[in-house]
Amino acid sequence: MDIPKTPVLILLIGITLAAPLFVTTASADHYAEMEIIGVPASAGPWSWPVDSEYSWLSHRFPAATTWHSWRLHPGTDGGIQFGSAQPPGELTAEFLMFNISTSIYSTGNGVTINTSETVNLDNLRRLHGNTVYDLGSGAGADPNVPLVPDVTQLLPGENGWQINPDSTYHMIYNTAGNCAGCEMLLHFYGNLLPVMADGDINGDGKINVADILLAERHVAGLVQLTPGQIARGDLAPAENSDGALTIADIYLIFGLSQQ
Numbered sequence: 001m002d003i004p005k006t007p008v009l010i011l012l013i014g015i016t017l018a019a020p021l022f023v024t025t026a027s028a029d030h031y032a033e034m035e036i037i038g039v040p041a042s043a044g045p046w047s048w049p050v051d052s053e054y055s056w057l058s059h060r061f062p063a064a065t066t067w068h069s070w071r072l073h074p075g076t077d078g079g080i081q082f083g084s085a086q087p088p089g090e091l092t093a094e095f096l097m098f099n100i101s102t103s104i105y106s107t108g109n110g111v112t113i114n115t116s117e118t119v120n121l122d123n124l125r126r127l128h129g130n131t132v133y134d135l136g137s138g139a140g141a142d143p144n145v146p147l148v149p150d151v152t153q154l155l156p157g158e159n160g161w162q163i164n165p166d167s168t169y170h171m172i173y174n175t176a177g178n179c180a181g182c183e184m185l186l187h188f189y190g191n192l193l194p195v196m197a198d199g200d201i202n203g204d205g206k207i208n209v210a211d212i213l214l215a216e217r218h219v220a221g222l223v224q225l226t227p228g229q230i231a232r233g234d235l236a237p238a239e240n241s242d243g244a245l246t247i248a249d250i251y252l253i254f255g256l257s258q259q
Contacts, residue, residue: 055189057097057104061182070097072104072186081196084231085110088127100129104186117147119161121173135184141175167191199256201225201233207256215250 058069075090088103095102106123113119122136122143136143148160151170161171171188199207201214215233217223225233225245236248 053189055092056187057184058187059182059184067185070095070102075103081110081228082113083110084228085123090228097128102126102128104135119145119171121145124173135173135175135186139175139184143173143175145171145173161188196228196232198232198235199253201229201253203229203232207253207259209257212250212253212257215245215253218245219247219250 055072056069057072058067060067073093073095075086075092084106085108086106088105090105092104104124104126107125108123110123111119111121112123120143124135124143126133126135133139135141142159145159145161148154148162151160151162151172154160154172157174159173161169163169168189168191171186173186173188175184175186176182196203196205197207199211201211204210211233214223214225214229218225218230218233230243230245233245233249233253234243235252236242236246
């Protein structure tokens with residue numbers, strides 16, 4: 001069965017492009033002379049441009065004038081899909097911040113988007129060592145990120161995301177108060193990808209015998225599916241999925257494949 005592919009936003013971490021997308025002469029603090037470029041793979045903390053095609057997290061303390069930045073590394077599924085909570089390790093794999101393992105993830109119903117195409121990051125969290133920090137409204141920030149024509153024209157503290165002509169996007173999200181009063185800014189860069197329907201475990205846009213066989217191999221312990229693949233196959237019970245891929249789910253996937 002072919003599944004209609006509706007574009008949605010997937011936050012992909014660590015993707016680069018060969019050429020700059022934007023150059024601007026805006027004079028607004030962190031976005032001044034912003035040039036979105038690629039960064040060498042060997043770049044370490046503080047050594048790559050903060051305004052880069054990599055997704056990154058920046059912070060500065062109240063008295064500081066300079067930003068310190070960390071590049072975000074890809075998670076197990078390469079990013080966030082709307083409406084799906086993602087545990088530590090899914091949105092970003094671990095990266096070091098002050099030499100402490102850190103990851104960004106989401107809770108509840110994950111990252112959401114409304115009819116006006118405003119992205120809500122209220123459920124965004126940061127796990128720093130054993131401490132969880134709220135990157136959403138609990139940090140004193142506005143978690144709503146509106147669609148804008150050009151993120152390089154945002155003023156300090158403003159949120160926005162844009163769709164680029166090549167079907168990539170950039171998102172700027174500002175949060176504050178979650179690290180001893182410091183300012184924090186996240187830049188997500190990624191692709192606009194099709195929705196993967198429930199039952200479409202391998203993500204090829206179809207629900208068929210390939211998905212059934214993949215589910216059977218996982219249940220038998222022959223392969224280990226990613227958390228995202230398990231979530232797409234976890235259909236039973238219908239009212240409230242149980243977080244696991246079981247024989248009951250395989251029966252439901254088979255039913256979808258016959259429609």
